[in-house]
Each structure stands twice: as structure tokens, then as C-alpha cells.
Amino acid sequence: MLDRDVLREEPERVRWAIEVKGVEGIDLDQVLAIDEEWRELKAEGDSLRHERNRISEKIGELKRAGDEQAAQEHIQRSGELKESLEEVEQRADTLEAELDAALFELPNIPHESVPVGEDETDNVEVDRWGFDAPRELSDPVIPHYDLGEELEIIDFERGAKVAGGGFQFLKGDGARLEYALIQFMLDLHREQGYTDVFPPIAVNSASMRGTGQFPKFVEDAYRIGGANDEPYDDSDLWLLPTAEVPVTNMYRDEILLDDDLPIKHQAFSPNFRREAGEHGTETRGYVRVHQFNKVELVNFVRPEESFERLEGLREEAEEVLKRLELPYRVLHMCTGDMGFQQAKKYDIEVWAPADDMPDGPEIGGRWLEVSSVSNFGDFQARRAGLRYRAERHESADYLHTLNGSGIALPRTVVAILEYYQNDDGTVTVPEVLRPYLDGQEVIEGHDPVGESAVGAGRKA
RNA sequence: GCCAGGAUGGCCGAACGGUAAGGCGCACGCUUGGAGAGCGUGUUCCCUCACGGGAUUCUGGGUUCAAAUCCCAGUCCUGGCGCCA
Numbered sequence: 001m002l003d004r005d006v007l008r009e010e011p012e013r014v015r016w017a018i019e020v021k022g023v024e025g026i027d028l029d030q031v032l033a034i035d036e037e038w039r040e041l042k043a044e045g046d047s048l049r050h051e052r053n054r055i056s057e058k059i060g061e062l063k064r065a066g067d068e069q070a071a072q073e074h075i076q077r078s079g080e081l082k083e084s085l086e087e088v089e090q091r092a093d094t095l096e097a098e099l100d101a102a103l104f105e106l107p108n109i110p111h112e113s114v115p116v117g118e119d120e121t122d123n124v125e126v127d128r129w130g131f132d133a134p135r136e137l138s139d140p141v142i143p144h145y146d147l148g149e150e151l152e153i154i155d156f157e158r159g160a161k162v163a164g165g166g167f168q169f170l171k172g173d174g175a176r177l178e179y180a181l182i183q184f185m186l187d188l189h190r191e192q193g194y195t196d197v198f199p200p201i202a203v204n205s206a207s208m209r210g211t212g213q214f215p216k217f218v219e220d221a222y223r224i225g226g227a228n229d230e231p232y233d234d235s236d237l238w239l240l241p242t243a244e245v246p247v248t249n250m251y252r253d254e255i256l257l258d259d260d261l262p263i264k265h266q267a268f269s270p271n272f273r274r275e276a277g278e279h280g281t282e283t284r285g286y287v288r289v290h291q292f293n294k295v296e297l298v299n300f301v302r303p304e305e306s307f308e309r310l311e312g313l314r315e316e317a318e319e320v321l322k323r324l325e326l327p328y329r330v331l332h333m334c335t336g337d338m339g340f341q342q343a344k345k346y347d348i349e350v351w352a353p354a355d356d357m358p359d360g361p362e363i364g365g366r367w368l369e370v371s372s373v374s375n376f377g378d379f380q381a382r383r384a385g386l387r388y389r390a391e392r393h394e395s396a397d398y399l400h401t402l403n404g405s406g407i408a409l410p411r412t413v414v415a416i417l418e419y420y421q422n423d424d425g426t427v428t429v430p431e432v433l434r435p436y437l438d439g440q441e442v443i444e445g446h447d448p449v450g451e452s453a454v455g456a457g458r459k460a
Numbered sequence: 461g462c463c464a465g466g467a468u469g470g471c472c473g474a475a476c477g478g479u480a481a482g483g484c485g486c487a488c489g490c491u492u493g494g495a496g497a498g499c500g501u502g503u504u505c506c507c508u509c510a511c512g513g514g515a516u517u518c519u520g521g522g523u524u525c526a527a528a529u530c531c532c533a534g535u536c537c538u539g540g541c542g543c544c545a
Contacts (some may be wrong), residue, residue, distance in 0.1 A: 057479070
């Protein structure tokens with residue numbers, strides 16, 4: 001949510017933000033008019049109430065003095081005032097509600113360093129890493145979804161059977177690889193100064209609103225009890241779409257001390273997303289699923305430090321891929337593709353060499369977004385009531401929030417299965433992960449289970 | 461799930477229908493040779509250029525001229541009982 005003062009004092013910047021972010025359906029002049037009228041009514045209501053308070057005070061005095069008749073007269077006047085007051089305040093409340101609703105619809109203002117552009121084609125690549133001397137690839141590279149099934153380490157069919165499409169089993173070394181990645185990432189980020197938090201997996205509507213998932217993305221969430229299109233209130237529960245929700249809301253409506261900042265939390269959790277309608281070759285396999293694991297990084301910082309911290313956060317996230325020795329690139333997201341709440345955002349995309357896509361790198365394969373790191377400025381903080389007190393004697397101010405996926409796990413698994421694939425169909429375990437796999441160097445796969453494998457000729 | 465108690469400013473804590481005592485911490489000012497003590501102001505939100513005003517005793521309703529106080533509903537916390545991976 002934007003500051004009302006920004007709206008009033010710099011409407012042109014707000015107008016610019018709406019335009020370059022491509023937000024539609026907003027009549028800013030209308031919003032400004034509502035604000036204007038609300039302020040007038042507010043002033044009017046305040047002075048009416050002032051008068052009424054005076055009279056009420058007087059009634060008390062008269063009653064104590066025993067002047068019942070004069071008291072009655074004042075009571076009458078007070079009643080009259082109450083009527084006009086109610087009328088004015090009701091209109092003011094209506095307008096303020098409209099104003100708040102409108103403020104929720106206004107996007108965050110992009111930082112001046114953000115490239116202006118319409119869509120993903122206008123994002124600017126700012127870095128590319130690991131392509132100077134890449135590993136020698138298997139020929140051909142088998143896509144992870146085929147290899148995963150062949151090796152019996154990812155089971156899409158049985159996942160669909162027990163939960164539905166978009167859910168899958170990881171089996172044997174597949175599951176162990178996932179655990180290893182989780183532990184590796186958590187250890188790395190702890191090294192970088194992060195404090196672990198294991199959050200609630202269910203979050204209430206108030207939290208979803210605090211981080212900005214609601215009201216826009218209700219249809220993307222999994223509701224616990226009740227259908228998504230039924231009315232919900234603050235206490236209804238949802239499965240978290242990202243640990244950003246519980247962790248950012250952790251200090252909601254609190255005032256932190258200057259000494260507390262910066263706070264760096266990392267949170268491992270499963271994430272649940274409906275991803276309605278997202279099916280096809282681009283999302284096939286372990287790329288866009290309904291449940292996936294992620295280690296999320298959340299920072300709470302002093303306002304003046306947030307843009308510098310964003311660069312630090314980006315390096316912290318990149319370090320995961322560097323240590324895994326997976327080639328990747330970094331994109332500076334343009335205004336039209338950066339999202340509603342962000343002031344500045346980078347995407348980190350890992351190289352998955354199996355499937356050639358038109359917008360992939362020249363040497364083949366494709367880019368998979370594994371992390372996006374964002375600075376929200378005070379946009380989320382204002383929405384969630386996250387404040388800090390710089391000096392004990394000063395009033396509290398909104399702090400700044402940032403987050404970054406410390407790399408989404410499934411796509412990292414995809415990159416490993418494809419990039420570290422060997423000609424014999426096995427997969428070499430990246431060196432940094434071996435300690436987490438009891439020293440295992442190669443994933444060779446497992447025998448299939450069940451009669452269907454016999455029919456397919458994969459088992460005698 | 462049942463029963464009981466509770467929720468007041470940054471913190472502690474009164475008031476229990478008449479318009480939120482008192483204390484503590486912190487900051488600034490006055491005072492002082494200096495320190496301490498003392499005094500004053502500030503340490504929530506909103507409107508206003510400002511003066512000033514309004515709101516705020518967990519939340520939402522209600523009664524009343526007037527609600528922290530009385531009534532109803534809810535949330536959370538504490539304790540006891542029950543259930544339980």
C-alpha cells in the first residue's frame with residue numbers, strides 16, 4: 001500500500017507507476033477526488049463532534065450542580081447534533097473505505113534504476129555465470145521428466161493418483177537429493193547470517209492480505225475448508241503459497257527496535273499453488289507443480305538500507321547456484337514485468353539444457369526461474385503494520401521488507417538432472433551435496449515396482 | 461471441547477456510568493558550578509500551512525445525553541478438566 005502523502009504530494013509519480021507497470025482500470029483523478037472530499041467531511045465531522053463533546057461536558061456539570069432543567073435542554077441539543085454528526089460521519093466512513101480500497105489497487109512505485117518496459121522481453125540481463133567452461137553434457141540430454149521416471153526417482157503418475165495432477169512422489173535418491181538440497185541451502189544461508197524459522201503451513205486471510213497475495217490471487221490459493229469463491233474472513237485458513245506469507249507477517253502490527261534490524265530469516269516450507277490452466281510443454285514435469293519445497297529468505301531492514309540490501313540478497317541467492325556449479329543468469333526485471341508490489345526485482349534463472357526453447361540461451365536448452373529477489377520498500381510494511389523505532393523517543397516508522405527464494409527446489413532438481421546427466425543415463429551428484437548424501441557421487445536409479453513395469457518390458 | 465479468570469499508552473498499573481489517576485523507562489528543555497533531585501514537554505493514529513481539533517481502554521455491535529465501566533457476539537492469552545499424534 002502506498003503512503004497517502006505520496007498520493008497527495010506526488011500524484012504524478014503514482015500516475016507514472018500505474019502506467020509503466022501496466023496496471024489497468026484505475027482512475028487516479030477519481031481517487032484524488034475521493035481523498036479530497038473525505039478530508040473535507042473529516043474536518044466537518046471533527047468540528048461537529050467537538051461541539052458535541054463540549055455539550056456533553058456541560059451536561060455533566062449541570063447534573064452535578066442539580067440544574068436538571070438546563071441539563072435537559074442541553075441533552076436535546078446534543079441529540080440534534082448527533083443526527084447531523086451521524087450523517088456526516090457515515091458518508092466520511094464510506095469514502096474512507098473507498099479510499100482504502102483504491103489505495104490497495106495502486107502499485108508500488110518502481111525505483112529509478114529499474115528499466116522501463118512492457119513485458120518479459122524488456123527485462124535486462126545483468127549477469128551470466130558458469131558458461132565459460134561448462135561441464136560436458138550428455139548427448140543427447142534426456143529431459144528430467146523422462147529421466148526421473150526412468151531412474152524411478154520421480155513418480156508423476158502415482159502422485160496424480162493420490163493427490164491429482166501437479167503432485168508427485170520423489171522416491172529413493174530423488175527424495176534424498178531433495179533433502180540434501182534443503183540441508184545444503186539452510187547451512188549456506190546460516191553461514192550468511194540467517195536465522196532459521198519453521199513457519200505454520202496454514203495461514204489466515206489476514207496474513208495473505210498483509211503480504212499482498214489477497215485480494216488479487218485468491219483463486220491461486222488452496223483454501224482449507226470452503227470453496228475459494230465463497231466469502232472468507234480474516235480467520236479463514238489457507239495453505240501458504242510461499243513462506244514469505246507467514247514469515248513477513250510474523251512481526252505484523254509490531255514495533256521493532258533499531259537494534260533488532262536488520263533481521264534475516266530463512267524459512268523452509270512446502271508451498272501450495274493452484275496454477276490453474278498452466279499446462280503444456282513449458283510446464284511439463286517438475287517445473288510448475290501444485291506443491292513444492294522452497295527455502296525462502298526474508299529481510300527486515302531500515303528504509304535507507306533496503307536497496308543496498310537487495311544487492312546483498314541477490315548475491316546470497318546466487319551463491320547457492322555457484323556452489324552447486326550450475327550455470328545461470330540474472331535478469332533485472334522491467335517495470336511491466338516486476339510485479340505490483342515490488343520497487344525493484346531481480347530474477348535468477350538456471351540453465352536446464354534438455355529442452356530447447358525459443359527464448360533459451362544460444363547454446364541450447366532453456367532458462368528456468370529459480371529465484372526472484374525483491375525489494376518491497378515500505379509497501380508491504382504499511383499493509384502489514386510492520387514498524388520500527390529508530391530512536392527510543394521518536395515515533396515509529398515503517399521498515400522495509402525484502403525477500404528472495406533461496407532457490408526453489410524442484411527446478412534446481414531439474415537443472416541437476418539435466419546438467420549433471422551422464423551418457424549412461426546416470427546423474428553425477430554435485431560435489432557440495434555429497435556430504436549430505438553419505439558421500440554418494442552418482443545417482444544410478446532404482447528398480448521399478450509393480451506389475452505395470454513388467455508389461456512395459458522394464459521388469460522380468 | 462467444557463469451566464473459570466483476563467486483555468487499559470514504550471512498560472507497570474488505577475479508575476468499574478460523568479469524559480483515562482499514579483509510577484517507570486527513554487529524549488529534549490528549564491533549573492545547577494557539575495551531578496543528582498525537581499519541574500515542563502514529548503514518547504499511538506487521523507485532519508489542519510498553522511493555531512487547534514478528532515479518534516483511541518483487544519475487535520465488532522447494542523443501551524445511554526454520556527461507556528474503560530452495563531449488555532450481546534467474537535478474537536487472543538492464562539489456569540483447570542476432558543480429548544489426543
